[in-house]
Amino acid sequence: MTLTIAIEPPRTPGIEELLRLGDEFTFSLYPPESCYLLDVGELERPGVTVFVGRDAAGSALGMAALIERPDRTAELKRMFVHEDARGQGLASALMDRLEAAASEAGVQTIQLETGPLQHAAIALYEKRGYTRIPNFGPYVGDQFSVCYAKPLAAAAAAH
Template sequence: MQVTFETPDQPDVHALIAELDDYLYSLYPPENVYALDIASLLAPNVVFAVARDPSSGSALGCAAVVVTPEYGEIKRMYVRPAARGKGLARRLISTLEEAAAARGCSVFMLETGPTMPEALALYERMGYRHRGAFGDYPEDPLSVFMQKELA
């Protein structure tokens, strides 16, 4: 599988993000879904990566990192169910961490949900640890906040 930096403003990526939104809204009420829209993902401080099948070129997953002066925030992490279990999520996150580190970022944060055990386990395996709310997020039982510092 290939992971490349791309624009989120393309039809197959819109489809990935729509699938992610459908999934998130099936688990959580709208006020607990802190998703970035396409316009926000196009901001200059956002690095967006797409995982594609090298034979067909089809988009299998995506993720973004929003780089701020204090930290990089992982957003819009999604891998289609049929493509899971192949290390794509790990490759997407690692690729984004490397790109953000090249911009001077050494601390990474994320917000996810408590009913997503596979995602939580992946983040923990990748060195993310639980923490309190950060940025503009409120403390909420439907949010799990995590942080990782690069060595």
Template structure:
């Protein structure tokens, strides 16, 4: 895929790309290290659902040309895209970058004709749970592989 850039601010750029993007791959490695620490022994269970091969809808956020945040969407069902691999560098948190990435992913899903986004995060990722609530996501029953998983919390949001 040829990346396409969206200029948000003179120093902030969002790039639509795919999972072959080396900046996305590097950010996901940091995300995986963070999640391995947070999830402990459960990390291997979650990790099997977080492969990034062949993701066609990836957004990387750059600040002054440096990759600082990322996220992806993949088809969940005919009406829904699942938000995956959301991450912001620790020193760039609370600056609105994740909000920009998520908004871009939601716009992209809507452009592709999807009606909602769904996602799963861990209850131990308290900041993530609060972030998604703040962004208009509602808690739903755990879906698919997350049914019965105590640490998982699933969300959905309708798209405009």
């Protein structure tokens, strides 16, 4: 499968469908108060970059968002790959592009939150060098949240 990864505005065709499917998946696993999902309006805020993976026909098959913070950290949000595209390397391609853009922007550490039942996501993050950290921000005290972080060596060395 030929895939392209690009930065796109969050209201580009196909993205809202990925958000809807991601919401359905998350709400099927966890109680609503433990679902920290950004909506399309929140993805349009300054400092948020949305990465979208599309097939050769232009269908949106996966996405991830990066929220940059003033302290040179960032948070990965809304990582989702359509069920039909799983197991084909799209999640890794999205992460490659997101981490490269974060490094270029001077981000030193990427943090993320996922749920303990999302075994494929946890395996992906750990394989990519993310390590478990104490829950941070709104996730503190939530039994359905597990948090990870990864320092970006290139960013740390360049700044």
